[in-house]
Amino acid sequence: MTALGLDDRLDGVLGAKTAGVFERAFGFRSVGDLLSHYPRRYARRGDLTVLSELPMDENVTIVAQVVEVNERPMRARRGSILEVLISDGNGALTLTFFNQSWRANDLKPGRAGVFAGKIGSYKGLNQLAHPTYELFEPDAPSGISPKVWAETPIPIYPATAAVTSWVIQKSIALVLDGLGPIDDPVPGDVAVAERILGLRDALERVHRPQDDPDWKRARETLRFHEAFVLQAGLLQRRLSERAERATERAALPGGALERFDAALPFDLTDDQRVVGAEIAAELASGTPMNRLVQGEVGSGKTLVALRAMLAVAESGGQSALLAPTEVLAAQHLRSIVASLGPDLAARLAPVLLTGQMSTAERRKALLRIVSGQAQIVVGTHALLSSGVEFYDLGLVVVDEQHRFGVEQREALRRKGSIPPHVLVLTATPIPRTVAMTVFGDLDVSSLRQLPAGRQPIESFVVPLAEKPLWIRRAWERLSEELAAGRQAFVVCPAIEPGEKIAAEDGAESPADDGDGPGEDARPPLSTVSVVLEELRAHPSLAGRVIEPLHGRMTSDEKDRVMRGFADAHIDVLVATTVIEVGVDVPGASMMVVLDADRFGVSQLHQLRGRVGRGGLPGLCLLVTNAPEETIARDRVEAVAATLDGFELAQVDLELRREGDVLGSAQSGGRSSLKLLRVVSDSDVIERARRFALDLLTDDPALESHRALRDALERRLDEQTRAALAKN
Incomplete structure (x- = not known):
């Protein structure tokens, strides 16, 4: 019998019936898939x-x-x-x-x-x-x-009702018995320096250990392998893109960017100047820029991106801004037009493209885009459709990168006849090891300073598990804020009663830690429809204009409500996370987040950032039914304790369960990390990255490292990259 290799199909080893069970349960098709299903x-x-x-x-x-x-x-x-x-x-x-x-x-x-x-x-x-x-x-x-x-x-092993742990164990034993020698993706000199086992030996020991040192050393080896292959894939992508040529997009003396800066009614922060200079230098080079700008909520990322768009426009190029929701896209367009002023806005002709536009509106927008008349294009996923063509796409800006996958970023990038520059924005600060693991193909810049005039936001937990009557005081406090001539948000995790929590408009799924009572034991979710009627009937809010906002509303309805709120015709907005990012209403000073424990740390931080943006002090009440000493409650308490998004990002990682760091893909399918943990394995990631960079610098096409090239094809397919980038 011919020795098995990692790419051999399972049905040829286990039989069609058993292989089918493994594919349905875990998505496994090859010997390598099965052998990378490590014991829990x-x-x-x-x-x-x-x-x-x-x-x-x-x-x-x-x-x-x-x-x-x-x-x-x-x-x-x-x-x-x-x-x-x-x-x-x-x-x-x-x-x-x-x-x-x-x-x-x-x-x-x-x-x-x-x-x-x-x-x-x-x-x-x-x-x-x-x-x-x-x-x-x-x-x-x-x-x-x-x-x-x-x-x-x-x-x-991680098992299912259909595939028990011992069935997995016996199947793996059968595969290991027939497995031949394996070419190791980690070069010999690296393995010696790291003192790790060969891959074939590590697989044997992790699945059939004779003692504890066996499986412990095997896991160390496989953890390094995972880090090395991942970093090699990200770095190879980065080097490949840098080898391409891009059109130089330099701002001109006396040009649009210089006039724009001169008309700004405020000074740029030091961080904005530094990051702006980095971007300007890369735009002016002949190498495609691939930069991630991470910054605090309200730190001015959009302004940094707009200045880059102006530099691109001066060379006749177009910029495309990809936003995750229609509300945010429309908000971006209004903000860009207002910031440019009438003269620059008329010259650059910013245009909006979303999926819910009428046929006539869409046709008109597409014509302005393909003709080059619109030099700034703002849109949702509609920008990715095959019918959208650009005259000269020079810059791709992806807002809220955690809402998109790598394949979406690439789909927009490929619309440039010459590789465009790419600028990725995120208001979810990323600890260094996560940035290296998830965004290793991007250069990273940070905006920590807030513009002058931003007021601090006070945050308080309203713990209904211990103090159920405090919700009355929350609504009283809301009425006091309105009496002072201000506006407020009330955020709910669901739209209608009976619904489960679901991500909306591409949003991050709200958190569920599994450490508290089951879903049936929890109080019913707060919903937009119920809370809206309760607030409209509340005596202290009599006469107030209270309106809903959520993802099921039409574009016209959402736009009407947002305009009414921005113009202060609406006092209270009862909304879902559709307002999580980008919504900028200066008169909004208070937010009440109901069922705050159902949201993630970054979501809560993003939501809170919607208030205190107009020179008014901000107030955020985080209402939760989560008991003390649960992960859900700890998460809410952590958000209330600090306004530092970078600190919260680290707290978030430390609070999450180990398998949750890179999102829901950690269920055992091909698109998940198996052993590597970005929280605890930062040293492994850094060492692996250094070795991978040295190797790729000498051999960027991996012509002398066939085993690593095969491993990249096996483990870092487009689905895997997309799953990693969605966090």
Whole structure:
């Protein structure tokens, strides 16, 4: 039989039926896919699991021992129930089997094994109904001492109801038995410097360890491999783009940019000047710019981008600004037109393109874009459609990069006949290791200073779990703010009752930590429709104009409401996260975020940044039902404790569960990181990046490193890159 390679199909090894089960459960198709499904933990035949800590209604895999077996007849119909009590010496749970008396021959008191199923409850005791199981042999196999047999680690894999941990273990063993030599993507000199194993040896030890040092060293090796391949992929992309030629876009003396700066009613911050100079130098070079500008909410990122657009316009080029929502796109257009003033606005002819425009409006916008008349184009995902053509696309600006994937950025970039410059903006500050891991193909600039006149925002937690009546004071405080001639936002996580939390208009999904009560045990979500009627009926808000804003409204409806709010004709906006970014209303001084624990740290920080923008002191009330000492509550408390977005970004990483750092793709599919953790593995990432950069500097096409090139194709497909970039 020919030795197996990592790219061989699983159906040729496991058979079509078993391979199909793995593909449906995990998306695995190749030998490499299966072997990169690493154990979640390791147990021993002498170890037992803490049964009291098992999560209700979840599929679990546990190691336990049979204590008692009882069979009794069913009351309502013929047949019997076999109940098997298993224990870890402290807690206990019941295995329940219907009409399967024969299982008593296997499940005898004293036998231990691995059991899998969904945890439920019956008469106050946790149970697994019809679980699957794999019992340990009662005695050590011949030739192996009982001590070694009892202490050999047993891999426990991330599993599903259809594919148990021991099925995975047996399938991997079958694959490993037929696996031939593997070309190592990490060069030999790097492996020696890092003191890591070869890839073939590491895969053997991580899946079939003889002792703890085996799997620990294997995981260290595979963690470095993951970091090295990821960094090599990002750096190769970066070097490839820098090898292209771009049109030089230099601002001219006395040109549009110089006139724009002279007319500004305020001084640029020092950070804006420094970052602006970096961008100007790159635009004027013949190399495509690929820069990420991260900055605090309200630090002036859009102004930095607009100044870059003006420099591009002076050479006759066009700039495209990609925004995640129609509300934000329309807001950007109004802000750009107002900032340019009538003369520059008439010359540059900014235009808006969104998916909900009428056919006539869209046709008119497309004509202005393809003819080059519109030198600034602002739009949503509609900009990416095949019907959009540019006359001379010189700059791509992606606002709120965490809302988009790499493939979307690339789709817009490819609309330039000559590679355009790329400027990515994010108000979600990124710790250095995350920037290296997720945005390693971009240069990073930071805006920490806030423009003069921005007022600090006071933030307070309203803890309804302990102080349920405080919500009354929140609405009283809202009425006081309105009485002072100001406006307010009230933010809800859902639109209508009965809905689950869902991301809106490309927004980040609200957080769910899984550390608190289940969804059914939580109070109902606050919704726009219900809160809107409650506030309109509230005695202290009588006579106030209170309107909704959410993603299901039409473009005209959203635009009408936002204009009314901006013109102070609306007192209170009851909205979803559609107002999370970019909405700039100087008269808005207060925000109440309901169910604040349902949002992520960056979302809360972004939402809070909508107030205090017009010289008025800002106030943000974070209303939560989350109990104390839960991750959800800690997250809300952290946001209330500081206005420093960079500090919050680090707090966010530390509060999240380990597998959540790079988003929902961490479920085990091909597009997730397996072992690498950007929170705790910063040193590994930095070392891997240095080695990868040295290698690619000498061999950018990896002509002498075929194994690494194959690994990049295997692990860093476009889906993976997109999944990484969405965080």
